[in-house]
Amino acid sequence: MISDKVKNVLNEQINKEFYSAYLYLAMSAYFYDEGLYGFANWTKVQAREEVDHGMIIFDYIIDRDATVELKPINVPDIDYKSPLMAFEKILEHERYVTSLIESIANLSMDECDLATRNFINWYLREQVEEEKNASDIITKLKLFGDDKAALYLMNKELAKREYHKHEY
Numbered sequence: 551m552i553s554d555k556v557k558n559v560l561n562e563q564i565n566k567e568f569y570s571a572y573l574y575l576a577m578s579a580y581f582y583d584e585g586l587y588g589f590a591n592w593t594k595v596q597a598r599e600e601v602d603h604g605m606i607i608f609d610y611i612i613d614r615d616a617t618v619e620l621k622p623i624n625v626p627d628i629d630y631k632s633p634l635m636a637f638e639k640i641l642e643h644e645r646y647v648t649s650l651i652e653s654i655a656n657l658s659m660d661e662c663d664l665a666t667r668n669f670i671n672w673y674l675r676e677q678v679e680e681e682k683n684a685s686d687i688i689t690k691l692k693l694f695g696d697d698k699a700a701l702y703l704m705n706k707e708l709a710k711r712e713y714h715k716h717e718y
């Protein structure tokens with residue numbers, strides 16, 4: 551069994567992961583509109599990974615004999631003026647998600663819930679990668695964003711990303 555406090559933050563995190571999926575999907579739609587299909591592909595693949603993140607927590611709550619409580623998903627703000635703005639928004643969001651995951655880690659320690667503390671380690675590692683991915687793309691966009699040829703090559707590179715089910 552998990553405590554009500556832990557159950558509540560995990561349910562909240564399911565919502566945040568599905569919101570992340572919505573955010574990436576909104577960005578994917580923006581990139582399709584802009585004709586940047588590689589960027590659109592990259593963010594769409596990420597949206598699917600975010601759904602996996604939510605589903606893994608869903609299964610964990612069930613495994614701990616607790617109740618999943620789904621909440622409404624907010625509509626993301628889609629006011630981006632450039633690929634750089636969109637990826638800066640992604641990095642800001644991923645840093646926020648990292649802070650939420652850290653809060654779950656801290657709460658699970660306060661509640662002496664070592665199973666949840668162990669479970670959440672995977673997410674802590676995942677957040678390092680997610681922040682790095684966004685940060686690397688921002689670095690390239692800052693270096694080459696004004697150069698159409700470089701943007702074309704970057705777009706081509708991001709088109710190669712494939713979805714693989716995110717296993718825990």
Ligand code: FEO
Pocket residue numbers: 567570600603644647680
């Ligand atoms: Fe599931 Fe991008 O954090």
